[in-house]
Amino acid sequence: MKRLLLLCLLPLVLTGCAGAPDAGDLLPILTAGVSMDADGGLELTTEAVRQEELEGTASSTYLTARGDSPDDLFAQADALTANSLYFSHARTFIIDESLARAGLRPLVGSLLDRGDVRLTLRLAVARDAEADDLVRAEAVAAQLPGEALGDLLDLRAEQGDLPDLPLSAAADALLAGADFSLPALTLTDDGRVLPDGQADFRLGRLAGFSGGDTHA
Numbered sequence: 001m002k003r004l005l006l007l008c009l010l011p012l013v014l015t016g017c018a019g020a021p022d023a024g025d026l027l028p029i030l031t032a033g034v035s036m037d038a039d040g041g042l043e044l045t046t047e048a049v050r051q052e053e054l055e056g057t058a059s060s061t062y063l064t065a066r067g068d069s070p071d072d073l074f075a076q077a078d079a080l081t082a083n084s085l086y087f088s089h090a091r092t093f094i095i096d097e098s099l100a101r102a103g104l105r106p107l108v109g110s111l112l113d114r115g116d117v118r119l120t121l122r123l124a125v126a127r128d129a130e131a132d133d134l135v136r137a138e139a140v141a142a143q144l145p146g147e148a149l150g151d152l153l154d155l156r157a158e159q160g161d162l163p164d165l166p167l168s169a170a171a172d173a174l175l176a177g178a179d180f181s182l183p184a185l186t187l188t189d190d191g192r193v194l195p196d197g198q199a200d201f202r203l204g205r206l207a208g209f210s211g212g213d214t215h216a
Helices: 002-014 070-080 097-102 105-113 131-136 145-158 167-176
Strands: 027-036 042-050 059-067 092-095 122-126 180-187 193-202 205-210
Touching: 027 059, 027 097, 027 131, 027 145, 042 070, 042 131, 059 070, 059 131, 070 105, 092 131, 092 145, 097 122, 097 205, 105 167, 122 145, 122 167, 131 145, 131 180, 145 180, 145 193, 167 180
Parallel strands: 027 092, 092 122, 122 180
Antiparallel strands: 027 042, 042 059, 180 193, 193 205
């Protein structure tokens, strides 16, 4: 509980600037996902933390926004929530396959332009699943889903079982035109999110997937 309280209260300590939303109205984001439809429209799904009282139980709430580009998508999300979305605690950002194949440069650029996104944010690609479904999947452990997913990916990266490429490293690879790989995530039949190999990028676009227990 102390960890969850710190998670919710730390952003309030850090955002005391003029024109900012009231501290109690901030929505700390744990996990987010973006998908692209057949017409190129984007949809953002976020898992935010709500805690109505200081000693109350933290819970997840899910918000969605639509936009025509990554910049527009975040602008629409901010407008929808009166600029209360706070990405500083987001640990995982899930990208669907169609958007990954279209290219990551615009999305990564928009993330870097936000002042509340950590350079250690871990990017991942949805494999045989929708990004929205992965963000909304329940946690097996007694944790908030985004916290459980972040812990799982950190552990698997430390063990060397998946690519460890945070936002800053992905941006460097895109700038250099280098090949790189991101973790791939899938949804099991019983609704669990699991790492499933890696998503391999060439020239900033998803070229395909490799590895993974479900694709052995």
